[in-house]
Amino acid sequence: MPDVIQERAGVQVLMCDPSGPPVATTQDALDLIGASFLGARVVAVPVDRLDERFFSLGTRFAGEIMQKFANYRLPLAVIGDITEHLAASSALRALVHESGRSDHIWFVPDLDALDARLRSVA
Template identity: 50%
Template sequence: MTIHQLHGTAVLVCDLDGDPVSGTSDALQLIGDAAAESAGWVAVPVTRWHQDFFRLRTGLAGEVLQKFVQYRVGIAVVGDVSRWVEESSALRDFVRECDRGSQIWFVADLAELGERLAARS
């Protein structure tokens, strides 16, 4: 993991490779890592999310993302989610609603995350 400064916001960026985020304990670990680095956001590549994250009926997305909301740490899912969005209208709606908010975003890359952070400043 590395810290990136994106438009004045410290973002903890997870590596592409590594164990998948597959539960609340993983979320809490990332939140703790972000706090240790004074990061207000965590960026997790699509490749690091357990496949069940993209199947809303499993409850994994809600469970994990609620921890970020609870601790007031922004979370960005970074990468192409079109494969899952095409398979699920519920996920498509979920992504759209998250992207309208200010704490959970689905972005194509770090450049898009930076643009979104800049726009809210």
């Protein structure tokens, strides 16, 4: 299944296919941003599509990706269980905590949580 734009909780969301290509470069992030220009207000990326470097903050990869989305004022929702990554990194725990209060980057465990978050911005 390709990435598709669908309405969720009254918001148009680019739902990225879990089996799609990995987000392993900033260009991959820009490609998703470009795909959102067809009408999406949020991009939802499954955890499994993110390169492992995203969760190792020392690589700065997460910061680069998040900055691209912030520059375009496009929320990025990371969907899935990141418990293992959180257990390994206090810096990531702090980032996830802070992002929970922002409108730019959301870490949600599943689609129900995404829908709840979307209802708060719709």
